[in-house]
Amino acid sequence: ASDGGEGPSTAFRVDSEGLQRQIDELASFSDSPAPSVTRVLYSDKDVQARRYIKGIMNQLGLAVREDAVGNIFGRWEGSEAVLGAVGTGSHVDAIPFSGKYDGVVGVLGALEAISLLKRSGFQPKRSLDVIMFTSEEPTRFGISCLGSRLMAGIEELAQSLRKVVDNQNVSFLDAAESAGYKMHPEDLQSVFLKKDSYSAFIELHIEQGPILEKEGIPIGIVTAIAAPASITVEFEGNGGHAGAVLMPARNDAGLAAAELALAVEKHVLESGSIDTVGTVGILQLHPGAINSIPSKSHLEIDVRDIDEKRRNDVIEKIRRSATEISKNRGVVLSEFRIINQDPPALSDKSVVEAMEFAAKQLNLEYKKMISRAYHDSLFMARVSPMGMIFIPCYKGLYSIGPSPFSYSHKPEEYASPEDMANGVKVLALTMAKLSLE
């Protein structure tokens, strides 16, 4: 048979070039220079990206809906539109100086999956929804998976969003309005999904880890999402002049922060499990001058595990260390706040079976695996049977240093057109199957 031969491979061909072109175009909406991408919630670039996504949804003939906080839904109505829909989707916001595939593959890839199903002449029974979630990344308001969390009906979030401000003191409500989402505080509850809105939700995403690449396997089928927690900590000391205050008289808030950062690593390693991870991604000193002893420090700590108790034990140890350090160094522990401490999520058996079916049909090797990064699926799992499809994610071309582990959340983030095409096909077939069930 020739390349253009008959059979499902002909009819079921992903437009890889078009998808890559869209990914590159979307990456140009960025507040940092290429190849890095910075696209923060409700910024001008975020608004441009939203317009771009809605444009593609319209081109595909999908019915476009936006909720109060800007979660965007593109619906292909099925023949039995009263049934719960099959949802898919991800996010397009990007943390500062990151890459162009995280989240984006799960939105543009989902739209290409819809296009592929349309081109193949498929007719859905349950409606198919592509969702672009608002602010999966916690960059602006410190709240991860903001859109999907709210869709999951978390009442406390609806309350706290009325008051939350970013680090420029701009309120969530004002920021949303500036992006075209003017709302009354009571509208926040309208984002909550009605029960049984979805019979299934599947997210396509780059692995953001080394396993699929290392083992040469094109498809990962996610069986569980690790449980993330985030903590902010602040120490306060007396500061003073770097030359004049002698060492015994100091209570250096910066050194307290340094000790706590190393304690986080220690407690994580003590857990004894490879699945426990902890990171100090933010550490800020005040006033931040070479000749001033730091009088304040601010840390933000991320701790995850697939085992909730083990993760919570690490958090407890970090809390004890923070208290001890504050005592030993004579600094005040002015804040130790757990921002979120979510339970892990398990994939739904029937969704996993549908994904396995799809991969087998397409003759693609797959591996069942754990997602160590959180995703909007973590919260969609609370209101819908959930599953995730991973594709390999290569290390950057420009890796530096002796340890060449360099994957996601960086400009060098990369997924090959072939791997994306495989992911799109598995997603399309999984949705088609679940649509007819």
Add this chain to the structure above:
Amino acid sequence: ASDGGEGPSTAFRVDSEGLQRQIDELASFSDSPAPSVTRVLYSDKDVQARRYIKGIMNQLGLAVREDAVGNIFGRWEGSEAVLGAVGTGSHVDAIPFSGKYDGVVGVLGALEAISLLKRSGFQPKRSLDVIMFTSEEPTRFGISCLGSRLMAGIEELAQSLRKVVDNQNVSFLDAAESAGYKMHPEDLQSVFLKKDSYSAFIELHIEQGPILEKEGIPIGIVTAIAAPASITVEFEGNGGHAGAVLMPARNDAGLAAAELALAVEKHVLESGSIDTVGTVGILQLHPGAINSIPSKSHLEIDVRDIDEKRRNDVIEKIRRSATEISKNRGVVLSEFRIINQDPPALSDKSVVEAMEFAAKQLNLEYKKMISRAYHDSLFMARVSPMGMIFIPCYKGLYSIGPSPFSYSHKPEEYASPEDMANGVKVLALTMAKLSLE
């Protein structure tokens, strides 16, 4: 005798209220809200402060001169103007979120000393100069004592100032021009002081330490200035996603920075001398997101001692630690740069004697002491006999935490009107004596 009685105490009275009013007015030229002061080299606020100082010089009838980089000189011409002058002065730039006395007391206090001498009918033989030095603080270009260093004739500084840029990539020359100091690069050498321009230089300054306050002594006579050094360090790792990259695969540039910060403290304490101090006042992480492993870190380290060799040994240990940490953690030590490593300065015997004479005349107890902070006097000592007068500097009213050592470089910085008046009187009498020698 009544309060308004006869004798030197009548004629020799400091206008404390006027001085305090000037200090408060100068503090209002600030880029951060009161009570903090932020006044960075060549900023609009710095330009306003300069105008204010020149205004007072003009009011006092001093001949005002500015050199190419904006060191400002107010001269009271003596009867033997060909002789080297007696200089005094300090700086008015202020690091971010600092206080209103550091530097300022040595400029406004010197002008009040001149006023006092004029009011008392004194006639100088050697001319008297009040100098406002440009950028004693390293805030903007990382160069401390920029103005006095250049006055001391350091050729390498004249060369490097042609190219240096701030963290917004604004060049020193462009910044100077924006503040009204347009120059050709060759003009930088014109700042070098001619040999024997000054027969003596005396700086009045708050102690920035606890000793005078604790011992209840109004006047410190400085016999030596500790030798400062500053270092910038950068580590680079591979970064990556905080959830997906497992602990053994990481090379976290932030944890490398945390370890080095604690190593600085350790090596300083190992020196065994109370006079060795080391500070990490700046520690920055990139990209600075809670869910990103730091891929870069930047530290700025300040190390000082009154013993140059002991200080240099500490720097060498810090260098070795940085190398070891980079090896152990698999991060790249992409920079370890000694920005400056200055020798200590000794006060001149005849200037010390003049200060002691003045304090005795005024019946003020004094203590000979070491300056642990550096000052423009450190560099003036290279081109003139030098001495410094310290006054007590109280801890802040708002000190927090168990260790109440809270002095300078903070909004709570404070010197009492009485202590300032004593300092002004000792300075005036010292200058008068040296002017006649």
